[in-house]
Amino acid sequence: MNMSQIIAEKDFLSKAEELARYFETDASERDKEGGTPKAQRDALRESGLLNALIPQKWGGLGLPWSSVMAITRILSTADSSLGHLFGYHHLAISYTLLGHDQEYAKRLLEQSASHHWFWGNATNPLDQGLAIVRRNHPDEGFIANGSKSFGSGSPDSDVLTLIWADSDNRENYFFGNIPTRREGITVHDDWDHIGQRQTGSGTVSFHNVIIHPEETSPLIFNAEIPFSTIGSLLSQSVLTQIFVGCALGALKEGKRYTREKTRAWGASGLDSASDDPYILRNYGEYWTETAAAESLADRALAKIDAIWEKGNALTWEERSEAAALTAAANVFAGRVGLEVTSRFFEAMGARSAARDFGFDRFWRNVRTHTLHNPADYKLRTVGNWHLNEKGPIPTSYS
Structure with missing residues (x-):
């Protein structure tokens, strides 16, 4: 990545953070309503971020997969439904980029970039x-x-x-x-x-x-071309960013609530809940677990960028390592997401469970996605790669 690309990436990460601040203002209310977040989807269209993965030569931003996933994580911190929509939009675009028909890809992606299409x-x-x-x-x-x-x-x-x-x-x-x-x-x-x-x-x-x-x-999904089979790794990485984003969102909301609303427990002898040693310990644990999940997720994304750059020169050994690392990051982020989004209530206190706040949405969002692709099978993939040095047979999920 050259210097101009680095500067451009920072600009678009800032744009994502700006959108996230907008999305979080009514995320809880929209979660209760369900349906289609039309205004928010249009804001994504207008932002230009829907063209993030499309090559610059075809009118896009030409960002690497890791940068697209960084945006997905930022959006998921505010509203994981919108992070999901953004990530899956780019997952669909990735299928076009990974194909062998460049004329087809050029024609389709130039139209998408020009008209700011949202893909389903x-x-x-x-x-x-x-x-x-x-x-x-x-x-x-x-x-x-x-x-x-x-x-x-x-x-x-x-x-x-x-x-x-x-x-x-x-x-x-x-x-x-x-x-x-x-x-x-x-x-x-x-x-x-x-x-x-x-x-x-x-x-x-x-x-x-x-x-x-x-x-x-x-x-092309060919057992003789490892690069043609990496789509499942991309889809798993989208969910990983959603899990991490939900944990980060819970930490952000929990911090705000605890500092502004949580009452000190009578037996603590303290005036402020923010000084309670047990609340501090809890937040220390939540933050540490989330930071570890972020780190592993980033490591997996760096590996995906590396194998993407390899293209058809990718070997099965390299593909197997990327698959194991992606699976490990997904499982760990899911576990951390479930833990943090459930336990942060303990640091906020009884009143935080009121439905008006909608803090339970973070756990519900993680729980919904961790059921899609059982963690046990991903852990088997990691274990077989580590112990027997065998990569998974490529499927839609491995």
Whole structure:
């Protein structure tokens, strides 16, 4: 990264912090409402940050993955739903960048950068409810029928990312991007989970939806090309930033509340709760755990940047090390996130549990995501890499 890129990165991190201050002003209220944070999504569009990963030659900012994830973490500190939307938007863009069809990528990403598109997806690999098959003539493209769950970011999106197996050869995959408002697409407002309330991660259904040939590209996922399989590492790293961001957000809110509202316990003999040795010890523990999670997350991101730079020269050994480190960071950040967002109530006191404050949203947001990809399997990946020097078999989750 040259000096001009470093300066640009600092500028955009400052922009992210500015947005985070705006997002946190009503994060608790919006969490209660659920739905789509339209004004906040538009603020992201206007900020230019949606172009962070797109190469400069195609109109983007050309930031590395670690910088995009730094922004994701900052946004998640204020509102992890918006951090999620930002991270998954760039995850969809990454599929285009990791592909082999540069003409397709150039055409698509130039349009995205120019129009500040917000990307959604209908790619859940565990949901087989969407059938995409070839039309009658090879030049006519494909047709989609059915539905996909967990379509994060699909409401208010400009384009939807789809991934499917070739109906003529199930070993070959395609990657496609189509306008969300295309005839036959219905984005359902049916996401109602305890956390990540404004991610719009509900159902997207398709009825005779046409996918034109120029909207598709072969998706390379080849056991002989390690670089083609790193998408799962990128997706895990998005969730890691959400976990760390939630812990940081809880620490920030807890500090403010404890200093302004928490009453000293009678038996302490103190006038201020901020001087209570047990409260100080608790915050010391929370801060230390969160700092450790940040450090490991940063280490994993640096490794992802390194393997991205390797491109098709990436080896399986390098890919295996990155996978283990990414999994370790994800598991540890999830554990710390659950611990800090639950226990910071102990330092704030009884009145902090009032629903008006909405402090429980931090724990609910972490808990929702830690269930998506079981920690036990990620720890098995780490253990097998360390003990037996074996990397995981690449899948959508490893």
